[in-house]
Amino acid sequence: MSGVNEIRSAFLDYFARNGHEPLASSPLVPRNDPTLMFTNAGMVQFKNVFTGLESRPYSRAATSQKCVRAGGKHNDLDNVGYTARHHTFFEMLGNFSFGDYFKENAIEFAWTLLTKEFALAKDKLLVTVYHDDDEAASLWKRIAGLSDDRIIRIATSDNFWSMGETGPCGPCSEIFYDHGEDIFGGPPGSADEDGDRFIEIWNLVFMQFEQVSAGERISLPRPSIDTGMGLERVAAVLQGVHDNYDIDLFKALIAASENLTGVSAAGEHRASHRVIADHLRSSAFLIADGVLPSNEGRGYVLRRIMRRAMRHAKMLGAREPVLYRLLPVLVAEMGRAYPELVRAEALTTETFKLEERRFLQTLDRGLALLTDASEGMGSGEKLSGETAFKLYDTYGFPLDLTQDALRERGIEVDVEGFKSAMDRQKAEARASWSGSGETASETVWFGIKDRAGSTEFLGYDTEQAEAEVLALVVDGREVETAEGDVDVSIVVNQTPFYGESGGQLGDTGTMRGDGIRIEVANTQKMAGGLFVHRARVAEGVLKVGTALELVVDHGRRLRIRANHSATHLLHEGLREVLGTHVAQKGSMVAPDRLRFDFSHPKPIEAAELAEVERLANEIVLQNAPVTTRLMAVDDAIAEGAMALFGEKYGDEVRVVAMGVAESGEKAGKAYSIELCGGTHVRATGDIGLVHILSESAVGAGVRRVEALTGAAARGYLLEQDARMRRIAASLKVSPADAPDRLEALVEERRKLERELGEAKKKLALAGDGGGAVGAAARDVGGVSFLGRVLAGVGAKDLKSLVDEAKAGLGSGVVAFVGVEGDKASVVVGVTGDLTARFDAVALVRAASGAIGGKGGGGRPDMA
Structure with missing residues (x-):
């Protein structure tokens, strides 16, 4: 049981036997936690459970959590490769109690697993406890039989864990393994604790307090347990090696x-x-x-x-x-x-x-x-920050890569100088955008939101509503009135207009009041919840406090709803056809078309694209209701809802489900379930039709499909049908037979082009009366020379003709001029025995100069 896979399974099986729910690792991108770049500990997926914001159907859990530490304060990147235990990726084994068991059981579970299941020698283990945690010290004595010298009290923050400035916190107890006297290092708390002899393998966190403020800490009514054991570290112990990389x-x-x-x-x-x-x-x-x-x-x-x-x-x-x-x-x-x-x-x-x-x-x-x-630099010297920044800016060298490259020579990098160069570039970039007006407006939007609050969105249920004007902004500044065909940004207390977000374009429409008519050209979300209507005052004088009737452009909204719902169907279809690695990377939902970007490593075959389109239209034909529900984000994901990478969600999310899966694991369940705040059709039949126009590359590993729905798709297909009928009429065949007839014509053209090429070749390689190449050549100063001017022959064909002519001559110089339209190309070939006397490149330059051009590159035997 010493292999990594066996150890992982043994850990989870042991805790499952002891009443824990074995759970899959959460993703490396934390869901709904903007404070973390990557998941870096096992407790991350339970953060809301520990804080009481979320409940689970179990009170005990065990996981093997994927973790990355390569950014922010947890950054091990520089040390990886040079030490025995630093990694950018590692697995953390953990058992958790949510108000169920506490210190006694946590210590007993850990000791039993290590000494009985994993069969570690008891005399190789020692522990630390927080300096005033007498309870934990007493439990280690009783349960593990450890003597006082193997229970080390630590007074530093190393043995006290907190989630932040406020929230759950508590003392820790760390379990260390002694790798033996032949390795340097002392026990924790000693002067030599940084050595490698005593290695922490498991940390037990006893969450028994709540930090209310900097000076106030109270006991939790239901203390909890959070533990973490590095799989790579315990594997090294069980495999009898000191180094994780072994x-x-x-x-x-x-x-x-x-x-x-x-x-x-x-x-x-x-x-x-x-x-x-x-x-x-x-x-x-x-x-x-x-x-x-x-x-x-x-x-x-x-x-x-x-x-x-x-x-x-x-x-x-x-x-x-x-x-x-x-x-x-x-x-x-x-x-x-x-x-x-x-x-x-x-x-x-x-x-x-x-x-x-x-x-x-x-x-x-x-x-x-x-x-x-860095030439001439020695150990302890510093490379300038300007040079490091040039490597970053011009050659794509991250700072730590430059540091790593210089590490072996003991040379450092002026990090502050690098940061200064970076800041200077950012300042210059900002200056280049000055005058755009948007920077000034940002402050305005946040000020309005602080004063008026977020806009209430009514557009899921209605396209018409009464509202009061709370603020007007013209040219980046708040104003009290707007009139005279002026462009103005309008903030109201509530609106049926959707603000551009999630790839869906904002609504357009009209606002009307007493003697006032306003045309809304776009609606955007600003400052995290403020709906801003970009508009033009067509009639009257608009003032802050005015009551208005807001009406969304109904036809445009209908088309956008159809396109947005279609992106959900395409997303699910792409995952079915290409694989579940497909994830949305961006989208654009407009009234006249849609665009969907997703992760996939290579171009999609035509047959695959056709299958995606077929699956989407299958759900359209079901005319199944599109349902929306408000749910807790974790509950939604547990039900299979897709969350978009990089999106931040609140505690409650809107879940959109559509269609019924007719086969596979989801048979009888919703075909598509996504977290989405956009507007959608009432039933899938309202989409009308989905037609994929194109598929292309956006960047490394990201593809894009563009599509049409409803009347736009029908109109496009009718145009295509009309074109096919015109083509068929020209070919004097039925539309059904047109593709075969076109293929036959293309093949016939290729055949004629080949025959023409052969004819040109024969003409080039023979004299006016025909015959061998040698007979067509003439003697110039004792050297065989063959020259031709060939009409309708380009540079590409000239090279192959010159090669064949050289082979036919055996020894000599060949110069062909090809003329295509108003362009002339010159290619010269020299046989190998004459390259010491004649340089093809020089001959081409001379010939090109004579006809008013200039020669390019090449080799002595061909140019």
């Missing part, structure tokens, strides 16, 4: 890296193989959870990780994309425990290929600049 999982990945590069992991290249193995894991899991490389946010952290691995692959001799070839090994090792790796393997593979290909184009030039800039 466990079976990493040994497999590192062996694959050795085989791929042909470079041993022993000696000077040890760190590079470790970096590759670790970063492969974090990158693949992030991509599987919906993160793609980009220049901001989570995508930028992923890019930093990937590029660091790529540089180390380059150090091992890689000259082309190679990391993707290690993915099958990772999937084989971890895919059973994490099926999302299997589902996303194609996307991950293509993402790695594209990112490596892009970075390799600039890597050599960036490294050359770094070498020049």
Whole structure:
């Protein structure tokens, strides 16, 4: 039971036998938690349970949680590859109690698992407790039989955990494993505690208090338990090794890296193989959870990780994309425990290929600049921040990659100088946008929201409503009145107009009052909940406080609703046809068309696209009701609702369901369920028809489909039908036979082009009266020369003709001029025995000059 997969299963099975609900790992992108970039601990998915904001049907749980620490205060990136235990990705085993058991059971569960299930020697274990936690110290004595010298009291924050400045908190008890006297280090709390002999393997957090304020802490009525044990660390202990990179999982990945590069992991290249193995894991899991490389946010952290691995692959001799070839090994090792790796393997593979290909184009030039800039520098010196920023800005080198490249030489980077250069560029960028008016308006919108509150949206139930004008903004400034055909932004207390968000365009329509008519050209959401109507005063004088009747453009809203509902059907269809790795990456829902961007590694086959369209129209024909419900976000996701990557949701979310699945696991259930705040049709039949116009690439690993619905789709298809009928009439066949007739004509044209090409070749290679090449050539100063001016022959064909002529001559010079329309091309060939005397490039330049052109590049024997 010492393999990583066996240890993970044994942990979850043990706690399941002890009344815990074994749960799947939550995604690496935390749902609904803007305070975290990545999930970095097992308790993240239970945060709202611990704080009392959410309840679960169980009071005990156990998980093996995927974690990433590569950004913010939890940033292990710089150390990965150079230490025994630093990782960007790791698994945290944890058991949790939500007001059920407390310290006694938590300690008993942990001790029994370690000493009986895992059979660790008791004399190898010691623990720490918070300095005044007498209860925990007493329990360790009684349950584990530990002596006082193996229960170490720690007075620092290392042994007291809190969720934040306020909220649940409590003392910790950490379990350490002694790797033996031959390894340097002292027990926790000693002067040598930073050594590697005593390694923490499990942390038990006793959540028994609530921090009310900086000076006030009260007891919780129902104390809870949160524990975390690093799977890689405990695997090292159980496998009898001291270094996490020596466990079976990493040994497999590192062996694959050795085989791929042909470079041993022993000696000077040890760190590079470790970096590759670790970063492969974090990158693949992030991509599987919906993160793609980009220049901001989570995508930028992923890019930093990937590029660091790529540089180390380059150090091992890689000259082309190679990391993707290690993915099958990772999937084989971890895919059973994490099926999302299997589902996303194609996307991950293509993402790695594209990112490596892009970075390799600039890597050599960036490294050359770094070498020049650091030449002559010694250990302890600093590379200028300006140079580091140039590497970042021009060559795509993240700062930590530059630091990593200089690490072996002991050279540091002027980080403050780098930040100054970055800030200077941002300031210049902001200055270039000055005068746009929007920056000034932002302050205005937040000021209005603080004063008036968020706008109440009525548009789910009505397209017409009475409202009061709360604020008017003209040219970025609040005003009291607006008149005379002026463009104005209007804020009211309530509105049926949808504000642009979630890819759906804002509503248009009219506002009317006593002698007032206003045309609304767009509606937007500003300042997180303020609906701003971009409008023009067509008649009258509009004042703050005026009562108005608001009417949405009904026809436009209907078309937008149909297009928005169609994006949901296409999303689900794409997941059915291409795989569940498909995730929405963006959308645009307009009245006349829709656009849907999604993760997928390669172009979609025509047959696949047709199947997606068929599935969507199958649900349209059901004319099934489209239902909306307000639910707790976790309940919605538990029911299968799709949450969009990167979206922030409130405690309560709107869940839109449509259609009935007719087969598969979801048979009889809703075909599509998504969290969505947009407007939708009442029944799927209202969409009318869905027709996909095109499929294309947006960026690395992201594809786009564009489509039409309803009358627009019908009109487009009628136009296509009319075109086909005109084509058929021209071909004098029926529309059904037109494709075959066109294919026959195309093939006939190809045949004629081939025959024409052969005729031109014969003419070029023979004299006016026909004959062999040698006979057509003439002697010039003892050298055979063949020259021709060929009408209707371009540069591409000239080269092959010159090659054949050279072969026919055996020894000589060939010069052909091709004339196509008003363009002339010159190609010269020199046989190998004459290249010492004649240079084809020089001859082309001379010939081109004579006809008023200029020669290009080439080789001595062909140009």
